[in-house]
Amino acid sequence: MRISAFLLFLCGTIAVTSCQKNNDVDNGVNYAVTVNYPATYNAVAAAEVTVVLKNLTTNQQTALVTNAAGTANFEGLTPGNYSITVSKELSTTAAEALTGVAQEVFLNATEPQVQIIAEGSKTITLTGSAIGGWVIKEFYYSGAPNSFYFYDAFIEIYNNSTDTLYADGLLIGNTKASSSSTTAVYGFIAEGRDDVYLATILRIPGSGKEHPVAPGKSIVIATDAINHKDDPNGNANSPVNLGQGIADFEVFFYVNPNTPDTDNPDVPNVDILHSYSTTLFDYLPGVFGSGLVIFEHSDAASLPKFTEPNTTSSSLYAQVPKASIIDGVDAVANSNIRTEQKRLPIGIDAGMNTVGSTYTGTSLRRKVKQEINGRKILQDTNNSSNDFEVANTPTPKGW
Ligand SMILES: [Ca+2]
Ligand SMILES: [Ca+2]
Ligand SMILES: [Ca+2]
Structure with missing residues (x-):
């Protein structure tokens, strides 16, 4: 009983360590990207924006669309360095609601290198050409x-x-x-x-x-x-x-x-x-x-x-x-x-x-x-x- 409990403890320690490693490899890490509109816009959270994460080692890309809170929740990412690219096209109607000016506009943002090795989050603010004049x-x-x-x-x-x-x-x-x-x-x-x-x-x-x-x-x-x-x-x-x-x-x-x-x-x-x-x-x-x-x-x-x-x-x-x-x-x-x-x-x-x-x-x-x-x-x-x-x-x- 004592021995088996010790073994179990020992095994458990090893198991936890190796399990953690396995988790990283098998399930990856979760990372949330929140996208905001430019400060001059009539809303903060940018919903329905496409966020692309690209692993800079493997070149593998993962794309998600932001939810109503402006967040894209990536799951199971291989730890490493990523680029983040965000883009959003606003119709004249959408732009007018957000800026007061009815003019199509293309907004984007890029983070060339972000280290993702553990669960985390990042907020990115879109920029675009001036709308209106x-x-x-x-x-x-x-x-x-x-x-x-x-x-x-x-x-x-x-x-x-x-x-x-x-x-x-x-x-x-x-x-x-x-x-x-x-x-x-x-x-x-x-x-x-x-x-x-x-x-x-x-x-x-x-x-x-x-x-x-x-x-x-x-x-x-x-x-x-x-x-x-x-x-x-x-x-x-x-x-x-x-x-x-x-x-x-x-x-x-x-x-x-x-x-x-x-x-x-x-x-x-x-x-x-x-x-x-x-x-x-x-x-x-x-x-x-x-x-x-x-x-x-x-x-x-x-x-x-x-x-x-x-x-x-x-x-x-x-x-x-x-x-x-x-x-x-x-x-x-x-x-x-x-x-x-x-x-x-x-x-x-x-x-x-x-x-x-x-x-x-x-x-x-x-x-x-x-x-x-x-x-x-x-x-x-x-x-x-x-x-x-x-x-x-x-x-x-x-x-
Ligand atoms: Ca005029
Ligand atoms: Ca004069
Ligand atoms: Ca003068």
Whole structure:
């Protein structure tokens, strides 16, 4: 009895040791991979995602799909080094629910080498190309109330995407200013052209990664980067402060040295690639409004330039192909303006919007569609009649 108990103990010790080894070899180890969506998405756990584990010694692959908690539970893995590859394609509908932007996106993540020698787990976060992009958030052009002061104009461009975007090289253009005339037609639109013809082209400076803009953040480009309300060069009726910390860039209009502009040394200047006039005092988007676009082009300074059809004006407008346009808003003089008088083709902005009249101190601002994790997603149906509203007080860098 004593002996057999000892033998049993001895045997048991050996058995446990060898049994453990056998278990490893026969049944392998269990390992859980949990997949999360990017932090800007409206959900954490990524369900129905394919997770592929590849044994780096044998090249054997095992694929599993994550459950509702975003976890793929692998069982019986041979201990060793593995790569983990995760991928997920989101339909426009799925992407809209998760990001507010209806755009197909392919997400993935890779861990090139993970040691799996015992039961364990790992959380992986998917990444993908930015979904959504730049949109024009706000356009203030009407001028300060009870004044003839319009140097407080600004343009605000918003990162409506899920990832950091770089503003370096982004191009901004205005068409010929809008008119309050309800009889004059606009030559380019009357001819049914799809492209955009710009009176002014501005470019954000930078070599590629100098001006990062986080999701839900924006840049403000001011005609003059000063606090217009209380600067001696400003106007007490102006509703906006566009000084340092609010304006990211300003337009220092040095097109004609005989009409010198002011230059705030603390706020960098945009590049001026084209102006239809060299006798202006400054960048003037027009107190009646104008078509405003943002676009990308590798050589915007060399875009072909044309005069307006069926006019005698010698002003030159740079032709930007429709495909280069990122976003546009057609700001018109008043609510009586008709489609023939629009400045942007309907392929860029199917509608138009207005602050009603000049020197109102009000701006056009894009509507907020929804909010995800504190980030506002702005509405962009390419129809400013629906997408924009009048802000009674302009709100650079805010709402
Ligand atoms: Ca200026
Ligand atoms: Ca400056
Ligand atoms: Ca748009």
